Amino acid sequence: MLTNSIQLIPASRFTVEQLTAIYNQTRIDYLVPMPMNARRLQEYITAYDVSLEHSLVAMQGEDLLGVAMLGIRKNRTWITRLGVLPNIRRGGVGQALMTGLLENTARLGISFIMLEVIKNNIPAHQLFLKLGFREVGELLILRRPPVLTPTEPVIADAQRLEDDDARRLIRRGRGTMPWTNQSETFFNIQDVCGLTVTLPDDSRGWLVYQRQKFTLTRFAYQTESGNPVHVAQAFLSHLHSQYPRLDTHLENIQINDPHLPAFYAMGYVESFRRIEMWLGDPPPE
Numbered sequence: 088m089l090t091n092s093i094q095l096i097p098a099s100r101f102t103v104e105q106l107t108a109i110y111n112q113t114r115i116d117y118l119v120p121m122p123m124n125a126r127r128l129q130e131y132i133t134a135y136d137v138s139l140e141h142s143l144v145a146m147q148g149e150d151l152l153g154v155a156m157l158g159i160r161k162n163r164t165w166i167t168r169l170g171v172l173p174n175i176r177r178g179g180v181g182q183a184l185m186t187g188l189l190e191n192t193a194r195l196g197i198s199f200i201m202l203e204v205i206k207n208n209i210p211a212h213q214l215f216l217k218l219g220f221r222e223v224g225e226l227l228i229l230r231r232p233p234v235l236t237p238t239e240p241v242i243a244d245a246q247r248l249e250d251d252d253a254r255r256l257i258r259r260g261r262g263t264m265p266w267t268n269q270s271e272t273f274f275n276i277q278d279v280c281g282l283t284v285t286l287p288d289d290s291r292g293w294l295v296y297q298r299q300k301f302t303l304t305r306f307a308y309q310t311e312s313g314n315p316v317h318v319a320q321a322f323l324s325h326l327h328s329q330y331p332r333l334d335t336h337l338e339n340i341q342i343n344d345p346h347l348p349a350f351y352a353m354g355y356v357e358s359f360r361r362i363e364m365w366l367g368d369p370p371p372e
């Protein structure tokens with residue numbers, strides 16, 4: 088057991104470059120390769136309200152052994168970026184990091200903790216079950232490559248919105264979304280756009296998304312009335328006819344999302360799945 092000699096240090100005592108390096112070292116053998124650079128890690132920290140003061144690095148002497156980060160929002164926290172160097176796994180470091188984040192959450196007076204784990208990541212899944220997390224759902228990571236044949240927009244009245252006008256669409260009442268897709272994220276990021284659609288049969292809905300240079304990403308959407316599949320067909324067809332050359336990456340779409348058939352019909356494919364796990368109960372909205 089390593090646990091007697093390890094120290095847990097607040098991640099705020101390290102530079103983002105140091106945190107990026109230790110994160111990447113813990114993920115060299117990861118199921119889905121996701122290397123980070125310092126700029127992307129900083130964007131991640133900002134977008135997802137990660138508190139480095141409440142995040143932890145595990146050390147033994149001068150050596151960095153692992154890392155785990157904590158996102159903090161009203162009445163809830165989120166565990167992310169957990170990793171331990173491959174050569175010292177099964178020595179208790181992962182559990183020590185997790186226990187440290189649970190204690191930091193309790194110290195904040197918060198009793199609801201969320202996380203996601205890639206499906207079939209047995210070590211992490213077992214660790215979370217051991218600490219009392221329960222499975223609450225399954226999430227899809229979807230991708231749509233640009234297509235050569237132009238997308239025909241469905242007949243609908245479509246209105247484009249920018250920045251705060253788009254953000255205003257994301258109101259309450261969306262349920263407990265996975266952390267990445269919660270409303271707060273859209274207030275933390277740049278290049279937010281929106282689209283409202285009204286169909287001839289009066290079905291109505293909206294989509295809010297982030298437009299990056301080569302990629303459309305981070306979707307929030309809702310059907311306000313009518314059939315969700317028809318509403319999604321309308322907003323997706325208008326979106327993709329507007330940006331025919333952009334790739335689209337979506338994460339953490341719930342498998343029971345009623346809009347999904349429209350995504351598949353529009354050429355979205357599944358990349359992989361995550362299991363959503365909670366400890367405690369979500370606060371009322």
Ligand SMILES: CC(C)(COP(=O)(O)OP(=O)(O)OC[C@H]1O[C@@H](n2cnc3c(N)ncnc32)[C@H](O)[C@@H]1OP(=O)(O)O)[C@@H](O)C(=O)NCCC(=O)NCCS
Pocket residue numbers: 113114117168169170171172175176177178179180181182183203204205208209210211213214215217
């Ligand atoms: C998941 C991870 C952080 C666990 O770290 P670790 O230091 O090896 O874990 P610990 O030694 O503290 O193990 C604690 C518990 O986790 C579970 N566990 C850890 N490794 C396991 C394995 N290979 N198989 C099954 N269960 C495992 C067990 O429940 C274990 O308790 P036990 O020792 O009483 O059986 C580590 O495997 C890792 O860095 N993996 C790659 C990155 C990753 O998957 N991160 C999580 C993303 S959600």
